[in-house]
Amino acid sequence: MIDISPVCFTNKNGFQLIGMLEKPESEIDRSMGIILLSPGIKMRVAPHRLYNKMSSHFVKQGFTVLRFDFYGLGDAEGEIKEMLLADLYGSIQLGRYVDDTKCAIDWMSKECGIDKIILAGLCGGAITGLLTAQSEPRVKGLLALGIPVILDSSDIDPSKYLTDGQIDRLHSGYIRRLLSVHSWFRLLTFQSDYRVIWKIIIKNFSKYFNTPEKPEISSIKSSETKPPPDNINPLFAPAFIKILEKGKRVILIFSGSDRLKWEYDEKFKSLYQDELNEYKNQIEEVTIEKANHIVSLPEWQEVMFSASDSWFQKNFNENR
Amino acid sequence: MIKETPVFFKSDGLNIFGVVHDSSTVTHNKAMVFCHSFAEEKLWSHRVLVSYARLLAKMGYLCIRFDYRGYGDSQGEFSDCTIESYADDIKNAVIYIKTTFPKIQEIGLIGHRLGASIVLDRYDYISANGPIILWDPIIDGNRYIQEFLRSHLTTQLAVYGEIRETREKLIESMESGKLVNVEGYDLNYSQYDSISKIMLNKQHYDSGASILIVQINRNLKIKKDVEDLAYRANSELKCVVEDPFWREIKKFYYEAPELYKATTDWLKELQ
Numbered sequence: 229m230i231d232i233s234p235v236c237f238t239n240k241n242g243f244q245l246i247g248m249l250e251k252p253e254s255e256i257d258r259s260m261g262i263i264l265l266s267p268g269i270k271m272r273v274a275p276h277r278l279y280n281k282m283s284s285h286f287v288k289q290g291f292t293v294l295r296f297d298f299y300g301l302g303d304a305e306g307e308i309k310e311m312l313l314a315d316l317y318g319s320i321q322l323g324r325y326v327d328d329t330k331c332a333i334d335w336m337s338k339e340c341g342i343d344k345i346i347l348a349g350l351c352g353g354a355i356t357g358l359l360t361a362q363s364e365p366r367v368k369g370l371l372a373l374g375i376p377v378i379l380d381s382s383d384i385d386p387s388k389y390l391t392d393g394q395i396d397r398l399h400s401g402y403i404r405r406l407l408s409v410h411s412w413f414r415l416l417t418f419q420s421d422y423r424v425i426w427k428i429i430i431k432n433f434s435k436y437f438n439t440p441e442k443p444e445i446s447s448i449k450s451s452e453t454k455p456p457p458d459n460i461n462p463l464f465a466p467a468f469i470k471i472l473e474k475g476k477r478v479i480l481i482f483s484g485s486d487r488l489k490w491e492y493d494e495k496f497k498s499l500y501q502d503e504l505n506e507y508k509n510q511i512e513e514v515t516i517e518k519a520n521h522i523v524s525l526p527e528w529q530e531v532m533f534s535a536s537d538s539w540f541q542k543n544f545n546e547n548r
Numbered sequence: 549m550i551k552e553t554p555v556f557f558k559s560d561g562l563n564i565f566g567v568v569h570d571s572s573t574v575t576h577n578k579a580m581v582f583c584h585s586f587a588e589e590k591l592w593s594h595r596v597l598v599s600y601a602r603l604l605a606k607m608g609y610l611c612i613r614f615d616y617r618g619y620g621d622s623q624g625e626f627s628d629c630t631i632e633s634y635a636d637d638i639k640n641a642v643i644y645i646k647t648t649f650p651k652i653q654e655i656g657l658i659g660h661r662l663g664a665s666i667v668l669d670r671y672d673y674i675s676a677n678g679p680i681i682l683w684d685p686i687i688d689g690n691r692y693i694q695e696f697l698r699s700h701l702t703t704q705l706a707v708y709g710e711i712r713e714t715r716e717k718l719i720e721s722m723e724s725g726k727l728v729n730v731e732g733y734d735l736n737y738s739q740y741d742s743i744s745k746i747m748l749n750k751q752h753y754d755s756g757a758s759i760l761i762v763q764i765n766r767n768l769k770i771k772k773d774v775e776d777l778a779y780r781a782n783s784e785l786k787c788v789v790e791d792p793f794w795r796e797i798k799k800f801y802y803e804a805p806e807l808y809k810a811t812t813d814w815l816k817e818l819q
Contacts (some may be wrong), residue, residue: 276588276626315800518707523732
């Protein structure tokens, strides 16, 4: 029987945050907890209640799970001034909710006596988890679903920074549509995105000659505000390397049909292969074949659960 | 000072999650029950409803926002929902307010999209006794649910590069007792069927309640079916210019000022 109760706590600015605490049966040792961090604006339940499904699965594995709303979102107090989603997402990718996450860890530690935490989340929740984990000793692991390595902003035109994976996919999409009257109509009536089409043509040639520029971790670590090359989030690589240096465990779960997977591969992994090799025992990578960003199908969720369970078993069994 | 309290109440034996907004300085005699929209529309529009509940609470209304069974933090599964179950949950939210706050004399309903359609269609069953506010009601349920199924086809195209199951096949599949997963929501035939049968413009409504219909659109041009519905429901009709905040759009919709103003002005006129 799972015990679910609503909880309220305040963040640093005194805003009330509302969450749900789910506890396993009392006979299971509960020294380790999981905090699910809200993705984008989809609050503590996440798209199609993905987080409810995740928390109920994790509770059955013996974890106490907290999922809560960040300030200004869901049922929490506080306001958001950003007018555009891209800007809100960008602010999350730069750590907007790290303090709220630390307050949630404090709350869990105080109220549940749990001070070994795994942070988990989809997309914006995953990057918040990463940015928090680098400076929070109680965080022992990060379970990241579709973690973004880029920075969103209304000032950034994403079509400028398409990955090769995205271009290949778009390219085959356009090829498929060559016989579609509707697509030709769109093209000839100026409804198509010419920037993307042009990008595909250009990139198909240029990818053979150019390699992406690797940002220096050392310069980013010294918090210099140099504009990043491409649309890469300047905080991503230093935070990722830092949590590995501190011995934390990471599982990265990507959806096969999601651009975030290609962005991770092309804009982070291929650039930092040497650094990542040093810590390869701490990182696990799983790709759910064909899955979409929100992991909507139960069979995709099953792959995610099974990968998470083995990762828990391998890395945290002695803590439970 | 406005208090926001998370609560659970029962509906058909299930725990239904809600948040009550009330003022510690005002004795409320009026309440408003918020009835949210369908599937992912609920999540996209969540904050607009939260902000309006806060605004109404400041005006002296006790407000409750809640998740239907199978949604948010309520018990139950989406795959068991039907129009009847949504109506039951709304009715039980009204009962919860009546029994928990006995000084409340008038309980009104605010419905958004499908929530608005249910509020109008099942008002007598729900047993509220206050005004009805309908934000962009779904008038033609069949057209609406067909659009919803269309996103299944979009997912198929994105995942497999082709459409493997047409809409007709998906419906057949539901008829045979299977669930169809649309953007993570398991749709059953009962829910599909009960939504597709909604046709608000087929009858006249004589609930006796004061009704406001707000058309939300990117322009002020009144849609014919909305105008017709306003006539059949003997309601006031207002049009506001807002983006469709119940879908993924570029703008972040924290609040909907035009919608709030139209609704609040009407409520003030009623007093």
